[in-house]
Amino acid sequence: MKKSPKSFFLPKHLVKKIQKINKNAAGRGRPQEVLKEKEEGRSTPHQVVSFYTWCRSSVILPSMIGHTFAVYNGQKHIPVYIREQMVGHKLGEFSPTRYFRGHKKTDRKAVRKKNKI
Secondary structure, eight states: OOOOOOOOOOOHHHHHHHHHHHHHTTTTOOHHHHHHHHHHTOOOOOOOOEEEEOOTTOBOOGGGTTOEEEEEOSSSEEEEEOOGGGTTSBGGGGSOSOOOOOOOSOOHHHHHHHHHO
16 A cells, blocks of 8 residues: 655645735736845835744745744744745754754863872
8 A cells, every 4th residue: 555645734724825925926926926026136116025934943945045034043033035945845854943062171170080090
């Protein structure tokens, strides 16, 4: 028996917002065309639309390419610009929740244990 592919999660309110923006963007040019123009160095009068979302488990779809999402990481919203390489990943992968600041330079307990051996 063959397994069906795992379904992905995307909240309905986010889908509606994306469809509305893509529908309105049809007159200005598709987001994919705007992305190509940016890579070529041509500037276009493109309005950057930012979606504020708390749903880090949402899967990135091709219809999201060219939009900026502000993804909540527990403290603040981090802007994430969606590119073609991100399709299939989750929004939470691009807004880290923890930052590694490095190990302490002088850890007294570790030095004591090392000297006892």
